[in-house]
Amino acid sequence: MQVLIALVLSMLMARSASAETIYVSNEQDNTVAVVDGATMTLQDTIEVGRRPRGMALSIDKKTLFVAEGDDNRIDMIDLARRQVVGRLPSGADPEFFVVHPDGKRLFVANENDNLVSVVDIAAAKVVGTVDVGVEPEGIAVSPDGRTVACTSETTSMVHLIDAATLELIDNLLIDTRPRAAAFSPDGKQLWVSSEIRGTATVFDAATRAQTGKIEFEVPGIRREGVQAVGIVMSRDGANAYVALGPANRIAEVDTKTLAVRRLYLVGQRPWHVALSDDQKRLISANGNSGDISFIDLENQEVVKSLPVGRGPWSVVIGP
């Protein structure tokens, strides 16, 4: 019995030491893959609605929200039970969304309707909409919760929305087919990627002036094969990681100098990336090769690819 308790305890401790679970939306399988961070193995696959893409954790990290484009809704997964326990309306064709820091609202990009919908989580209701450009895609919220940024692909803009009044504050032109938007952790910078140009544009979030642009290049790959998609920033704000789509690379960018420090070769067509809680590991969801890549940032190497399903799109790391 003592042995058993010791064993259970040691397992629990091992688990908490690398207490990390990785969730990957498989847009072609209609599933969310559950991967154990410590062992880097696939643990479970949760059936969700059709075409799951954007995902986010609730503030208490107990619920995973999953946007289902073809079912026009957001599923709520109870992470303890690993099953869908509820649904939220989302407006048509939700692609990406963010959980507002107030923990009460989601801001959803409705790709087919040129809208951003605001969803009250507790009431399970769309409580507001904002007209934006054609094909809203990426969405981000400033750390202070005041501003929501939404890109529109065909309009080539990022729209800045006042999260309280739901009015458009500004519309900034971005290179062709913008995808992801990300605020720096201090809220001072806004980054937006352009898929077709393979660039990321950096704005001063306060003045909304463009302060820089990164034109990604990958040796041996032509300009049209280098496309910028997902962006994630380290908690200290020093590094940004940008998925380069068909170039099969993740770029690590120095946010001060905007220099590309290095490129990591991952699986095929990485869409989105996420950082582990300890900031030592980066994970990319690779759409065409059906796997995720684990990048050890300390040793600067890709340590593993793990098949997770068809069409991995976004990745979220939870406890």
Add this chain to the structure above:
Amino acid sequence: MPISNIRLRLRDLSRIRQALALVMLLAAPVPGLAEPHTMVIGYLGQQRTPPLPLGPLDQTVTDDGLQGARLGIVDDTGTGRFLGQQFRLQEVILKVGETPAEAIKEFAAAGISFVVADLDAPQLLQASATPGAERMTLFNSRAPDDRLRQEDCRRNVLHTIPSYAMLADALAEYLIWKRWQHWFLLVGPHPQDQAMAAAFRRAATRFGAEITVDQPWTFRPANGRADTGHVTLQTEIPAATQVGDYDVLVIADEADEFGAYLEGRTALPRPVAGTQGLVVTGWSAVNEEWGATQLQDRFHKLAGRWMLPSDYAAWLAVRSVGEAATRLHSLEPTVIGNYLRGDDFLLAGFKGQGLSFRPWDGQMRQPILITGPRLLVSSSPQPGFLHQRTALDTLGIDLEESTCKF
């Protein structure tokens, strides 16, 4: 006029109203911006007799091309409203036998500088030579004729519809990638079939395929839709395809008269590709990759039918003007015209990479789709076909081969 046609027209009207309502909604000014400026783009189409439907599922379409241009205006307006730019389409449809001269004069008088020329090659050449047109840019959204990119190229014409050469090269790359190197080429009786076939022959030489049999289509099988039509086809097609061995049957049947009779009926069990079977095309309703779902949905909402290659080419034309206006913050025609032809221009066209115009003949570079009846099969350029500039230039007439002199 048959009742079904009248119905179609009435439906069209209600859709046009919906589209207009959508444009007006999108065009609602955004507070805090300067007074909107308006760019009027011309659309010049011609009345066509729709081909007889070959099968019962075929849609009869009388507004292909035009609806694509209309959607382009809606999309341009979506961006324009944030920049104080408005876009409008002025539509003229030529009657059978009517020349485009009057329409071009009308456009010139209205100060129109960009025209979607949804015309066949002879009318396109007439339009481009009409006084006043020299100050315009005509977008060829219809005629795939290679001569329009070669000896008959014009300085004031840009081509958004892929050329025969591009289509044939795209299919050739796919067939070579599949190692289906021996082709049976079957060619229809019309001049456009001959032009398509010439492009297939050129592509075979370029990419190392061998045309083992090259035959005109001379059979006149009974209408496949007649009662017992399938019985006739089942007996006649095997006889018509009794040739030596080959890997794939490549069909040049631009008018869609007989190509669909071949698949599943050939003497040898072989795949069919070209204008029927595995169809090589600039656009198809089966494409939902690279974000195309949204474009297809928008189009279907507007037009009540699927988006056809000519719709897509007209959409590309209108979007090109809009994209240039967005990047330049300007509606100045000369500036836009130069930008379209320059190195920096890049249009997102839902085919996975940016599209631009070739400076040597005005052809828009673009991936070409290889499609099955229900799903996308592939997209060329294929992996492994390399080029010193861009892999897109492995498709069609390259700089070194161009005989175009503006």
